[in-house]
Amino acid sequence: MKKSLIIHIVVMIVAIICGSYLALHLNQEQGRLMPSKKLTNGAPMLGGFQKIASDVEWMLFINYMGSLKSVDQSNVKDVIERLEKILGYDPNFEKAYQVGVLSLTNEAPGKAVEILDKACQNDDLKNNWQLPFYAGFILTHAYNFIKETGTEAELRERKIQRAKQAVKFFEMAIKRSPKPEQYVVNSYIRAQAKAMNPDNDKMAALQVLFNTWNKQQGDMEMETSIIPDLNQKIIKAAQELKENSPDDPKAKELIEIVIKKVFKDQHICQKCLFTYATGDKFCQACGEKVEVYGVCPKCNAVLKGQYCSSCGFNARPPKPAEKKVQPKVKPEAKKADVKKTDAKKGK
Amino acid sequence: MNEIMAIAEGTWRRILRMRVVYFLILCVLILIASAYNYDVLSMQEHKPLMIDVSLVLNTIAVILVVISMTFEIPKELREGVASTLLTKPLGRTQYLIGKVVGTIITGLIISAMIAVGFFVIFKFAFNEQIALAMLQSHILVMASIIPMSAIAVFFSVFMPEMITPIITAIAIWFSYSTEKLIGVKFLYGGILPDLGLYNFKAFAVYGGEQMSWSYIGLAILWGIIFSIFLVTVSSLIFRFRDIK
Numbered sequence: 375m376k377k378s379l380i381i382h383i384v385v386m387i388v389a390i391i392c393g394s395y396l397a398l399h400l401n402q403e404q405g406r407l408m409p410s411k412k413l414t415n416g417a418p419m420l421g422g423f424q425k426i427a428s429d430v431e432w433m434l435f436i437n438y439m440g441s442l443k444s445v446d447q448s449n450v451k452d453v454i455e456r457l458e459k460i461l462g463y464d465p466n467f468e469k470a471y472q473v474g475v476l477s478l479t480n481e482a483p484g485k486a487v488e489i490l491d492k493a494c495q496n497d498d499l500k501n502n503w504q505l506p507f508y509a510g511f512i513l514t515h516a517y518n519f520i521k522e523t524g525t526e527a528e529l530r531e532r533k534i535q536r537a538k539q540a541v542k543f544f545e546m547a548i549k550r551s552p553k554p555e556q557y558v559v560n561s562y563i564r565a566q567a568k569a570m571n572p573d574n575d576k577m578a579a580l581q582v583l584f585n586t587w588n589k590q591q592g593d594m595e596m597e598t599s600i601i602p603d604l605n606q607k608i609i610k611a612a613q614e615l616k617e618n619s620p621d622d623p624k625a626k627e628l629i630e631i632v633i634k635k636v637f638k639d640q641h642i643c644q645k646c647l648f649t650y651a652t653g654d655k656f657c658q659a660c661g662e663k664v665e666v667y668g669v670c671p672k673c674n675a676v677l678k679g680q681y682c683s684s685c686g687f688n689a690r691p692p693k694p695a696e697k698k699v700q701p702k703v704k705p706e707a708k709k710a711d712v713k714k715t716d717a718k719k720g721k
Numbered sequence: 722m723n724e725i726m727a728i729a730e731g732t733w734r735r736i737l738r739m740r741v742v743y744f745l746i747l748c749v750l751i752l753i754a755s756a757y758n759y760d761v762l763s764m765q766e767h768k769p770l771m772i773d774v775s776l777v778l779n780t781i782a783v784i785l786v787v788i789s790m791t792f793e794i795p796k797e798l799r800e801g802v803a804s805t806l807l808t809k810p811l812g813r814t815q816y817l818i819g820k821v822v823g824t825i826i827t828g829l830i831i832s833a834m835i836a837v838g839f840f841v842i843f844k845f846a847f848n849e850q851i852a853l854a855m856l857q858s859h860i861l862v863m864a865s866i867i868p869m870s871a872i873a874v875f876f877s878v879f880m881p882e883m884i885t886p887i888i889t890a891i892a893i894w895f896s897y898s899t900e901k902l903i904g905v906k907f908l909y910g911g912i913l914p915d916l917g918l919y920n921f922k923a924f925a926v927y928g929g930e931q932m933s934w935s936y937i938g939l940a941i942l943w944g945i946i947f948s949i950f951l952v953t954v955s956s957l958i959f960r961f962r963d964i965k
Contacts, residue, residue: 382953389950390911396943397910400918401903403936408924422897422920426777429770433762466927469766498927 409497413465420463428464435460435470439477450481461489466498471505483516487539494546503550507558510543514565530572537569548600559601563611576618577625580611584632608636613647641667652676728819733827736789746831749778750838757846768847769926772855775839776922779832779862784893786828787869788886794820794874795882814956817878821870821952828866836863857932858925864937865919867944869893871951872914878955879962914947 405411420427435456439445445453457474460467471493478486490509493499513536522529544562548554567578587604601607612629619625633642641664642649648659652668653676669675670682670689677683680690736742756771763770798804836859840851873889880888896916902909909915918940924932 379957382957386950386953389946389953390907393943393946393950394907394909394911396939396946397915397918398903400936400939400943401900401910401915403939404918404921407930407932407936408921410923420897421894422780422917422922423777425773425922425926429763429766429773432764432766433759436762436764464923466923469764473764 410465410499413492413496414463424463428460428467428470431456431460431463432467432470435474445477445481447481450478453478454482454485457489461492465493465496468499468502468505472508476508479512479516480519483512483520486512486516490543494543501550503547503554503558506543506546506550507561510540510547510561510565513537513540513543514561514568533572534569537565537572540565541569545600554600554602559607563601563607574619576611576615577622577628580608580615580628580632583608583611584628584636587636605636608632609642609647609649616647641665725815725819725822728816729823729826732790732793732820732823733830736786736827737830742831746782746834746838749782749835750842752778753839754842754846771839771843771846772926773922775835775843776858776862776925779835779839779859780865782835783828783832783862783866783869784890786831787824787866787873787893788889790820790824790827790870791873791877791885791889792882794877795880795885799882813959814952817874817952817955817959820877821874821948824870824873825866828870829863832859832863832866836860852925852928854921854928854932855925857934857937858921860937861919861921861940864941864944865916867941868896868914868916868947868951871948871955872896875951875955878959910943910947911950918943 414424438456439453442449442453453474457470457478460470460474464470471490475486475489478489487509490505490512493502493505494509499505517533517536522532524532541562544558544565547558548562551558563579563582564575566582567575570582571578583601583604586601587608590604612632615625616629629647633647637649640649643657643660643662643664645662646657646660648657650657650664653666654664655666656662657664666674668677670677670685670687672687673682673685675682675684677689681688753771753775756774757767759770760767796802839859840856843849843851843855872892873885876885876889876892893916896914897920898917899909899913899915900917902913921932
């Protein structure tokens with residue numbers, strides 16, 4: 375009896391120790407497989423049924439939203455509560471972020487950004503580029519429809535801060551996307567411009583692009599910019615700036631610097647900044663007279679190769695012949711020659 | 722070993738002979754299939770919903786099997802069946818192990834039937850291949866019966882017939898939340914079970930990093946170790962119990 379009791383106790387102790395260590399290991403492994411597990415709320419009450427609870431809450435939320443005319447001050451709190459409940463049960467619920475959070479943008483943009491920011495920190499959603507994009511979009515657009523109180527300087531400062539925050543989100547969206555959409559890149563540039571100078575964002579946009587280009591040129595490791603087709607975007611920004619502020623001396627100066635540095639090998643119309651082709655006498659975009667290039671000096675036909683296809687003129691005459699240089703003779707070879715001549719004389 | 726298997730066989734045969742069990746399995750499969758009609762109400766989230774519903778209903782089925790077992794030991798003790806059995810060359814520990822094994826086999830069969838039924842429904846509904854994450858999650862639900870049945874047997878040994886199922890259900894419910902006690906060494910996973918280790922419902926829906934089969938193997942091993950601990954405790958309590 376006593377022996378059996380001892381065996382029972384020993385088995386219990388060994389099982390407790392082994393079970394405890396194994397459970398800890400499994401818990402860690404589960405955390406690695408499901409990183410969002412730590413973000414889940416309401417675990418004690420739901421006993422492992424959080425996902426189904428979120429599904430049920432989601433369907434109730436859809437029904438509730440269908441009963442509303444619009445999300446306004448009278449119901450925004452309720453909408454936030456319901457949404458937070460769903461996302462608390464299931465932090466990976468992408469549709470709840472996309473549909474639910476966007477319904478808050480007009481009445482509670484700050485809360486919408488806060489929820490999206492949490493989603494951006496979720497490792498399970500690290501490949502979703504839309505969530506940071508929505509956050510940036512709300513920051514740059516939603517506040518335009520909200521009447522804010524404060525002095526002009528305060529409002530300006532808030533605008534800059536929001537733009538800076540939006541830049542981070544757009545940058546995250548671009549980095550997460552395998553091939554970033556054009557509108558995401560444009561939003562990123564615009565947000566950077568607003569953060570730099572909210573009063574003249576066209577000029578700031580060109581400055582931002584030019585700074586990026588400069589950085590790219592100076593980077594020894596040749597790290598490519600996150601903005602694709604940078605040169606095209608620079609010329610477009612310069613065109614827009616010229617169109618918007620034709621008489622602004624600062625804008626003119628910036629455009630001149632950009633054109634000289636970035637497009638030094640290209641032929642660009644000075645009036646509309648349109649790139650013109652070989653043989654063009656006038657800009658096809660604005661009709662301005664442009665400096666002709668790539669034509670035969672003899673007949674003015676467009677050159678297609680070395681010889682003019684109209685008159686046979688050689689547009690690239692051979693360079694003047696170089697002086698013939700005497701091949702250097704090695705000193706050892708010279709010595710050998712002297713020996714040979716001496717030997718001949720000796721004979 | 723033969724005695725243990727004889728007790729286990731008696732347990733699983735009795736449950737699996739009941740026609741109501743198959744009727745309930747059919748009801749579960751109808752409920753799973755009905756999730757397909759929630760496409761509008763859930764805004765095209767009916768596929769994740771179906772996966773989730775299948776896992777939830779499978780878990781509930783496993784819990785019900787375990788709870789049905791909690792009636793058995795007190796009933797056998799009350800009716801004197803246990804005392805008859807124990808007059809034979811059968812130890813009390815063997816009797817308990819037999820009950821646990823019987824419960825596990827019953828749960829595994831019922832749970833496997835639900836899982837297979839769900840896979841067929843899913844294939845028909847969405848014409849998609851069954852994802853590995855879904856299969857693994859269902860296997861883990863099946864494996865969760867191992868510690869659950871030990872819990873049921875533990876409470877059946879010393880509690881009255883009427884309270885045992887309720888207490889067992891509460892204990893299972895609580896076992897999904899013991900992760901909060903992870904800091905308490907030997908208590909977490911050693912004395913208190915963490916059934917959350919078998920809960921991969923969100924993983925089955927969203928996928929993610931591939932789960933290694935070693936995790937499933939270790940989870941089953943942990944279930945066995947915990948069951949050994951709890952059956953040993955139950956056996957100690959059972960020893961001191963007076964059986965009429």
